Amino acid sequence: MHKTIALFNHKGGVSKTTTTFNLSWMLAEKGFRVVMVDTDPQCNLTGLVMDYSQSIDLDNFYTTFPQQNIKAALAPAYESQPMLIDAIDCVEVPTRNGLFLVPGHINFSEYEVTLGVAQELSSSIQALRNVPGAFHYFINKVAKKYDADFVLIDMSPSLSSMNQNILVTSDYFLIPTAPDYFSVMAIESLATTLPKWVAWAHKAANSETLKTATYPFPDTKLKFIGTVIQRYRQRKKKPTVGFQNWFSEINTKVKGRLVPSLSQTQLLLDAATYENNTIKDTAYCLAQIPDFNTLITASQTHQTPVFALTDDMIGHTGVVLEQDINKKEEFHSIFSELATRIIGIVKDGESSLTI
Helix, strand or coil: CCCCEEEECCCCCHHHHHHHHHHHHHHHHHCEEEEEECCCCCCHHHHHCCCCCCCCCCHHHHCCCCCCCCHHHHHHHHCCCCCCCCCCCCEECCCCCCCCCCCCCCCCCHHHHHHHHHHHHHCCCCHCCCCCCHHHHHEEEEEHHHCCCEEEECCCCCCCCHHHHHHHHHCCCEEEEEEHHHHHHHHHHHHHHHHHEEEHHHHHHCCCHHHHCCCCCCCCCCCCEEEEECCCCEECCCCCCHHHHHHHHHHHHHHHHHHHHHHCCCCCCHHHHHHHHCHHHHHEEEECCCCCCCCHHHHHHHCCHHHHCCCCHCCCHHHHHHHHHHHHHHHHHHHHHHHHHHHHHHHCCCCCCCC
């Protein structure tokens, strides 16, 4: 049985897409089958994964394969088409076995209005009853088709009805953050917003109309995995003083405000699960990921995580290459530990999951 992990923060610029890509790749590197789902209309994950310069350009992809994206996948429900939602053909990542992508679509946001109305009025308007459960139904279909162990969802930076629906029908969620004032504000906002979203999910799951829909709305099983802090500068392999101060601010807000709110809403796993995976003592922070610096250009050029770049991909020589190799190994260690912690949390949190 696959597990769905949503990467969500309504603050932009916290590297949700980069983390989704790198973490998914690392999970696949460890032998798991992983499907990435791009639900952000900006389609940054789609652009990062697909090498348009060497195959087909973006416009031609959507023209040539019009059914191979998240918007087309959900069209039977959102556009009342006379067919059932089914798994689409994912894009296979050619250089990483076991890694697949559900491409995004720039017009996916067009479904926001329909979903918003459906989530407010689905109990009284029969024509909308199939919309709230459609995304969850599709994820199950595509996970089964590709025999996925994990489905990782790259979400847009907003408090939209679509994000509400995606999050509450996921199994777990991870909050990427950046060391700045706005991330501290975002944690405070999530502490208020998430309980409201979950309360709606419980109500929807108990609605007879939605339970008997073609795409039934599921009972919410959402649980918090933790946070990731990234995009900071280092000095002697440690965050500079300014960034370290923001680390403390974020961690204090998580422990003092977010975690109590999630606890009251039953979005936390048992304490032993976090403790066994050395999460609780770090304010539920799974990883601290510094800036990729010059390696990010090579990563984007070759559609390859920084930790998987070859010497030829890096393109430098001499001392500079040695420095880049050392940084690459550091990032490999960081993402390997992050993936291991997530695997451990899933194993400890759900004894029924065999991984």
